[in-house]
Amino acid sequence: MIKVGIVGGTGYTGVELLRLLAQHPDVEILTITSRGDAGTKVADMFPSLRGRVDISFTDPAKAPLAQCDCVFFATPNGVAMSQAKAILDAGARIVDLSADFRLKDRAVWEKWYKVTHAAPELIAEAVYGLPEVNRARIKGARLVANPGCYATAVQLALLPLVESDFVDHRSFIADGKSGVSGAGRKAEVNLLFSEASDNFKAYAVHGHRHHPEIVESLQSLENASGRKIGLTFVPHLVPMVRGILATVYARIEREADFQSLYEKRFAGEPFVDVLPPGSQPETRSVRGSNQCRIAVHRPMDGDTLVVLAVEDNLVKGAAGQAVQNMNLMFGFPESRGIDQIAVVP
Ligand SMILES: NC(=O)C1=CN([C@@H]2O[C@H](COP(=O)(O)OP(=O)(O)OC[C@H]3O[C@@H](n4cnc5c(N)ncnc54)[C@H](OP(=O)(O)O)[C@@H]3O)[C@@H](O)[C@H]2O)C=CC1
Numbered sequence: 609m610i611k612v613g614i615v616g617g618t619g620y621t622g623v624e625l626l627r628l629l630a631q632h633p634d635v636e637i638l639t640i641t642s643r644g645d646a647g648t649k650v651a652d653m654f655p656s657l658r659g660r661v662d663i664s665f666t667d668p669a670k671a672p673l674a675q676c677d678c679v680f681f682a683t684p685n686g687v688a689m690s691q692a693k694a695i696l697d698a699g700a701r702i703v704d705l706s707a708d709f710r711l712k713d714r715a716v717w718e719k720w721y722k723v724t725h726a727a728p729e730l731i732a733e734a735v736y737g738l739p740e741v742n743r744a745r746i747k748g749a750r751l752v753a754n755p756g757c758y759a760t761a762v763q764l765a766l767l768p769l770v771e772s773d774f775v776d777h778r779s780f781i782a783d784g785k786s787g788v789s790g791a792g793r794k795a796e797v798n799l800l801f802s803e804a805s806d807n808f809k810a811y812a813v814h815g816h817r818h819h820p821e822i823v824e825s826l827q828s829l830e831n832a833s834g835r836k837i838g839l840t841f842v843p844h845l846v847p848m849v850r851g852i853l854a855t856v857y858a859r860i861e862r863e864a865d866f867q868s869l870y871e872k873r874f875a876g877e878p879f880v881d882v883l884p885p886g887s888q889p890e891t892r893s894v895r896g897s898n899q900c901r902i903a904v905h906r907p908m909d910g911d912t913l914v915v916l917a918v919e920d921n922l923v924k925g926a927a928g929q930a931v932q933n934m935n936l937m938f939g940f941p942e943s944r945g946i947d948q949i950a951v952v953p
């Protein structure tokens with residue numbers, strides 16, 4: 609049994625971590641923080657957890673994080689990097705759901721996140737928490753940088769192509785479509801029901817911070833072909849609560865059996881499901897589950913390969929992947945506590 613703490617327990621990824629960790633047989637939730645709601649019982653704020661989580665929110669400054677074996681940061685960018693060193697020095701390990709430690713290139717990170725990095729000495733040590741790429745390194749890590757939600761779906765869709773030589777690596781296109789929970793629980797005008805529902809739009813077309821994350825991570829793959837990666841990434845907001853559909857386009861240079869390329873690459877992966885040829889993956893097929901489902905299409909006209917990937921942004925795109933990483937770090941079976949079936953309809 610390990611003791612865990614969650615910093616940022618009142619947000620969407622925080623409550624999703626609670627849902628998963630409360631069902632995990634090897635975890636005791638020792639502490640969960642809120643600045644504004646310290647003292648409130650967790651189950652009073654989230655009745656879904658009544659009878660399953662019996663603790664109250666604690667002010668982050670008073671939370672016994674140093675007594676935890678694992679601390680999850682489900683906080684906005686900029687919080688984890690200022691607290692990580694003290695927690696690591698106390699002997700706890702960290703899974704950071706924010707972007708603080710995702711990029712190795714500090715200058716690129718500072719350009720995108722517009723602040724000076726508060727813990728540059730920890731950047732090299734942090735392991736990018738995409739188990740399908742970094743499983744062995746995650747097992748030994750003290751500090752895991754959990755990937756972004758779009759970044760997870762797009763990278764899983766691209767991995768077999770980047771690791772081989774059949775398509776042009778300079779002209780990838782990825783369209784990301786996300787539910788509104790991807791933006792978190794904060795109050796913002798564009799997230800109001802009357803703004804986000806019955807509506808569909810692209811955003812951050814000029815540049816989104818997951819672009820450098822995807823490119824840096826794919827570029828650094830040990831078994832990548834070494835070719836430089838070019839990617840156009842455009843995110844969209846769709847009027848649903850959970851889910852991401854990433855549609856990825858690649859220009860074919862040499863014909864191959866792409867279906868079997870994907871099936872072989874992800875054989876044995878507990879959370880990547882390569883669907884049969886011709887499938888159209890739906891976000892509802894992964895809602896509430898840690899699965900990423902992928903379909904590979906070779907349209908008959910032209911030389912473009914189309915890969916579709918769906919995930920739940922709060923599960924494989926955030927909290928589920930964070931628990932998957934915790935399982936690896938602490939030697940638990942990788943699927944423990946995160947093998948729920950998707951909720952349909
Ligand atoms: N939503 C998603 O689909 C995904 C989110 N992420 C990332 O995960 C992180 C959390 O996202 P999400 O749950 O959506 O965000 P929310 O906005 O829903 O929640 C943020 C949480 O952080 C707490 N918080 C805010 N500022 C501080 C602070 N200075 N110190 C301590 N706690 C603080 C808030 O609690 P309180 O105000 O009560 O203290 C709240 O519980 C973000 O970095 C996000 O980018 C990553 C992948 C997907």
Ligand SMILES: CC(=O)N[C@@H](CCC(=O)OP(=O)(O)O)C(=O)O
Pocket residue numbers: 685705706707755756757758786787788789790791792817818843845
């Ligand atoms: C719909 C929506 O707004 N989604 C978020 C992505 C969520 C995420 O993964 O953000 P981090 O990289 O900050 O962790 C966005 O585009 O900002």
